[in-house]
Amino acid sequence: xxxxxxxxxxxxxxxxRHLKIGAGDDAAVIAGLSSRGTVITTDLVSDGxxxxxxxxxxxxxxxKALAVNLSDLAAMAAKPQAVVVAIxxxxxxxxxxxxxxxxxxxxxxxxxxxLDVPIVGGDTNTHDxxxxxxxxxxxxxxxxxxxxxxGGRAGDRLLVTGTLGGSLAGHHLDFMPRVREALLLxxxxxxxxxxxxxxxxxxxxxxxxxxxxxxxxxxxxxxxxSDAARNMAEPLxxxxxxxxxxxxxxxxxxxEAARLLDNPPVACGLxxxxxxxxxxxxxxxxxxxxxxxxxxxGWLHR
Amino acid sequence: xxxxxxxxxxxxxxxxRHLKIGAGDDAAVIAGLSSRGTVITTDLVSDGxxxxxxxxxxxxxxxKALAVNLSDLAAMAAKPQAVVVAIxxxxxxxxxxxxxxxxxxxxxxxxxxxLDVPIVGGDTNTHDxxxxxxxxxxxxxxxxxxxxxxGGRAGDRLLVTGTLGGSLAGHHLDFMPRVREALLLxxxxxxxxxxxxxxxxxxxxxxxxxxxxxxxxxxxxxxxxSDAARNMAEPLxxxxxxxxxxxxxxxxxxxEAARLLDNPPVACGLxxxxxxxxxxxxxxxxxxxxxxxxxxxGWLHR
Numbered sequence: 001x002x003x004x005x006x007x008x009x010x011x012x013x014x015x016x017r018h019l020k021i022g023a024g025d026d027a028a029v030i031a032g033l034s035s036r037g038t039v040i041t042t043d044l045v046s047d048g049x050x051x052x053x054x055x056x057x058x059x060x061x062x063x064k065a066l067a068v069n070l071s072d073l074a075a076m077a078a079k080p081q082a083v084v085v086a087i088x089x090x091x092x093x094x095x096x097x098x099x100x101x102x103x104x105x106x107x108x109x110x111x112x113x114x115l116d117v118p119i120v121g122g123d124t125n126t127h128d129x130x131x132x133x134x135x136x137x138x139x140x141x142x143x144x145x146x147x148x149x150x151g152g153r154a155g156d157r158l159l160v161t162g163t164l165g166g167s168l169a170g171h172h173l174d175f176m177p178r179v180r181e182a183l184l185l186x187x188x189x190x191x192x193x194x195x196x197x198x199x200x201x202x203x204x205x206x207x208x209x210x211x212x213x214x215x216x217x218x219x220x221x222x223x224x225x226s227d228a229a230r231n232m233a234e235p236l237x238x239x240x241x242x243x244x245x246x247x248x249x250x251x252x253x254x255x256e257a258a259r260l261l262d263n264p265p266v267a268c269g270l271x272x273x274x275x276x277x278x279x280x281x282x283x284x285x286x287x288x289x290x291x292x293x294x295x296x297x298g299w300l301h302r
Numbered sequence: 303x304x305x306x307x308x309x310x311x312x313x314x315x316x317x318x319r320h321l322k323i324g325a326g327d328d329a330a331v332i333a334g335l336s337s338r339g340t341v342i343t344t345d346l347v348s349d350g351x352x353x354x355x356x357x358x359x360x361x362x363x364x365x366k367a368l369a370v371n372l373s374d375l376a377a378m379a380a381k382p383q384a385v386v387v388a389i390x391x392x393x394x395x396x397x398x399x400x401x402x403x404x405x406x407x408x409x410x411x412x413x414x415x416x417l418d419v420p421i422v423g424g425d426t427n428t429h430d431x432x433x434x435x436x437x438x439x440x441x442x443x444x445x446x447x448x449x450x451x452x453g454g455r456a457g458d459r460l461l462v463t464g465t466l467g468g469s470l471a472g473h474h475l476d477f478m479p480r481v482r483e484a485l486l487l488x489x490x491x492x493x494x495x496x497x498x499x500x501x502x503x504x505x506x507x508x509x510x511x512x513x514x515x516x517x518x519x520x521x522x523x524x525x526x527x528s529d530a531a532r533n534m535a536e537p538l539x540x541x542x543x544x545x546x547x548x549x550x551x552x553x554x555x556x557x558e559a560a561r562l563l564d565n566p567p568v569a570c571g572l573x574x575x576x577x578x579x580x581x582x583x584x585x586x587x588x589x590x591x592x593x594x595x596x597x598x599x600g601w602l603h604r
Contacts, residue, residue, distance in 0.1 A: 129431030
């Protein structure tokens with residue numbers, strides 16, 4: 001299986017200007033990276049936890065394994081440079097295993113091309129367990145430095161890209177990591193702090209606030225709720241608590257936020273959902289103005 | 303479990319000069335890498351295939367997950383810069399899961415320190431399967447450039463570090479990746495080609511030869527056989543065919559090889575086991591001088 005698969009793969013991995021030595025040696029060699037620093041992140045997804053192989057096209061699974069890592073680069077506003085992917089296939093017949101490995105890559109390769117980040121290495125084997133994919137992405141720190149969670153200030157507006165909630169209906173497999181949006185926003189605007197929303201807006205807003213030595217108030221009536229969440233019970237709770245939105249959460253000074261919202265530079269939408277405050281904790285504000293504590297009950301990793 | 307584990311871990315991850323932003327943000331940021339290029343490699347190990355968790359100390363498992371990746375950097379004679387590790391734990395009770403995650407890191411941290419390569423990020427979760435660890439290592443290309451498989455020439459001697467065979471008796475868990483040896487040899491001597499022996503000398507020698515457009519003859523009576531293999535049936539076959547030696551295989555011009563062997567600069571030993579020839583294929587030469595085809599029947603990845 002491995003030899004057949006590698007032959008298939010080597011024919012489809014396009015050359016890339018970042019790549020000096022590609023597949024076929026002990027490791028890949030990529031061109032020198034930014035002297036400003038390199039962002040590195042790894043994420044593992046597994047059948048039964050992060051997807052259900054029996055219920056979805058494996059192309060979407062491969063795509064997700066790549067996308068979650070690229071979302072972490074977006075969270076740091078880093079420019080993707082290269083990814084490697086290790087795959088543990090479940091024990092299957094040779095033909096079936098080959099078809100699965102190929103389908104996973106058929107999901108990864110188009111996203112890799114779209115975001116101009118080469119898959120430079122991998123490790124595809126079989127093991128006594130469910131399908132596991134482990135991606136690692138490296139990116140170049142931008143001229144402005146990395147976008148971190150800790151630069152927010154009391155008074156900053158909290159902005160989110162896209163819409164939130166109901167990811168399990170499909171978005172968690174098909175989302176587009178906000179790589180371009182993060183680079184554009186970080187380059188052209190003064191963003192104090194940022195992250196990707198992977199565990200739900202409430203929990204992740206509380207994390208960003210805490211990292212910045214602040215609290216956060218969410219204007220819950222303004223939270224942009226996805227169509228998927230609107231079709232579920234308690235749409236707002238889904239938008240606040242569901243995981244895997246993979247949208248950006250940004251802390252921006254009020255004037256800069258107004259400039260951004262007046263003429264949003266990103267097609268995915270940008271919504272003001274609240275602000276950082278000097279009082280620690282997470283709070284919600286209703287349209288009436290009433291402020292009450294909000295439980296940061298996001299999707300905790302099991 | 304995750305919060306407790308991360309608290310434990312963050313207290314034990316030492317600061318490192320390579321690290322600009324460590325654990326706690328969306329991704330790690332390491333200092334700018336060599337302009338000569340960056341080596342990147344990933345390897346996944348899984349319970350039941352690469353180790354048996356019920357039979358070994360999990361510290362040795364964690365150590366192996368790190369060591370196999372560092373061996374791939376050694377294979378390219380790259381200087382380790384950083385590693386990230388994703389772990390999928392089997393479903394266990396909270397206490398047991400915490401103890402396992404800690405033990406895995408207790409195996410990784412000393413090796414990380416010994417070889418001066420920081421663990422800069424990770425992803426530790428639980429899934430519906432056996433223990434899986436996926437490491438990714440990045441390294442800086444040395445001043446001489448990467449050590450590749452394709453620079454060998456007919457007439458080159460084939461040298462190996464250490465001794466070979468019988469790795470399953472314990473070496474596959476406890477080996478020291480030949481990072482320092484590779485750097486020293488590549489820096490001070492003219493090594494035409496090199497790799498790490500992960501699938502057995504016979505198979506890997508045939509690969510190095512093929513990548514270099516050559517064939518290879520192994521002087522089978524000279525192959526350094528490990529004590530572990532000597533205690534097994536057919537020691538030579540084990541030294542030729544067992545996987546996971548993680549020693550270096552190097553192709554070196556005869557004069558340079560003589561200089562190396564006269565006064566070996568590495569404590570692990572260095573043995574001349576054959577040569578590259580212009581005729582394709584893998585061959586064995588007995589002490590009598592008789593040359594016959596040798597099946598490259600190494601340990602093929604399942």
